[in-house]
Every structure is written in C-alpha cells, then in structure tokens.
Amino acid sequence: MASARSRPGSKLEPDEPLKCPVHLTDSAYAGQVKDDRMEGVGRYTFASGSTYVGGMRDGVFHGHGILHLPNGGKFEAMWENGKAVGLDEESFEGDPYAEEFSSEALQRNMGGSYTFADGLHYCEQEWPYCDGFDRRFYSEACHGLKPAGRSQLTDADPPRNVPLGQYDCGDGFYDPERRVVLDYSGRFLRNADTDEHDWIVRTCRKGVTD
Numbered sequence: 001m002a003s004a005r006s007r008p009g010s011k012l013e014p015d016e017p018l019k020c021p022v023h024l025t026d027s028a029y030a031g032q033v034k035d036d037r038m039e040g041v042g043r044y045t046f047a048s049g050s051t052y053v054g055g056m057r058d059g060v061f062h063g064h065g066i067l068h069l070p071n072g073g074k075f076e077a078m079w080e081n082g083k084a085v086g087l088d089e090e091s092f093e094g095d096p097y098a099e100e101f102s103s104e105a106l107q108r109n110m111g112g113s114y115t116f117a118d119g120l121h122y123c124e125q126e127w128p129y130c131d132g133f134d135r136r137f138y139s140e141a142c143h144g145l146k147p148a149g150r151s152q153l154t155d156a157d158p159p160r161n162v163p164l165g166q167y168d169c170g171d172g173f174y175d176p177e178r179r180v181v182l183d184y185s186g187r188f189l190r191n192a193d194t195d196e197h198d199w200i201v202r203t204c205r206k207g208v209t210d
Helices: 103-108 138-143 194-203
Strands: 018-022 027-034 037-045 051-056 060-068 074-080 085-086 111-113 174-175 181-182 188-191
Touching: none
Parallel strands: none
Antiparallel strands: 018 027, 027 037, 037 051, 051 060, 060 074, 074 085, 074 111, 174 181, 181 188
16 A cells, blocks of 8 residues: 555645644644544644644544654554554665565564654564674664774764663663653653563663763
C-alpha cells in the first residue's frame, strides 16, 4: 500500500485548519471536520505532548499519518479506523541498514515504522543495528568511524554531560532515587518500572565526578 507521500497532490497538513479543543481529555485538534467530528486532514495533540498529523475519518486516525512523540521519535503508518495497518518500504529510504532488511522482515513490520530521534529506523525482526557483528552507533554508520583514539562514547558526539548520580538512558536523564526519566530539556517523560530501572543502572552511562 503506497503512502500518502507517494501520491501526487496528497499532503498531511490541512490548508486552513479549524481549531476544535477536546476538553474532556485535555487534548486539542486543529484540522478539517465533518458533522462536528474529525474528518479529512488534521493535527491531534494529546495531553502527553504526543502529536498525530495526518488523515482522519469519523473521529479517528485514518489514512497516512505520523505520530510524533515528545522524545523526538515518530511512528508512521497507514491507519484504518484508528488502527495502524500498513506502510510501504519507501519509509526506510535513506537508512544505511535498509539494504540489510529482508523482504520478509519488512513485511512483518508493515504495521508501521518507528524512527528514533536520531533518524534510526526500528525493525522488529532481523534488526541489524548494534548486533554481535556490528557495534557501531547509528551516527557512525551514517558518517563513518573516527580515527583510532577518538572513539565515540555515545551516539551523540560530543557526549552529553550527565548530571551527577543520574544516567543517560537515550531519550533523557534517569534519576535512580526518584525513578523518574526527564527529557534532555527537563520535562517529565515517565516513571521507570523495576525492569527498566535495572536495565538503565546496568547498561547506561552514569554522571560521575571528574
């Protein structure tokens, strides 16, 4: 199924959005409506800060749309009556790992495509990123390795300064005392459960004194 980007004349943003606050859920909608329901193309912003931009029908996501998350990631899919049902292979264009995805693996992931904030596409099956044979960060796969003696510590280069006693967990800083993850600008993202706490403390970079 082709995405809206591949169809001439299609677009995600409405020409003249109509603003319709959704008071019951503290969400907001700006876009086209029909019979007082979301219909056409619009932008729906959740109370959490996540934003969907794309097609609507009878009050739910329908057609090509992208869900933008507060951490900078995004989920792109073809939607049918509110459910992600498919996406074409064009969405993986430009990814240095795309040629390593088998057609079978892509088909198993066609419910949608998640892209991390740095541009890395996630593939649920047969994902070649950072496996036992290739330990490069995504930025190294895109731009090449640095000379010997100047290896990267993180995907971000130079690495972020981690607050003392906290951990850089990839989408923000984790405070193990409060078990809270804040994004890099200091906004609340989530509370960590026991599994995530153990994983972060075991694997992530910690802020320490020099």
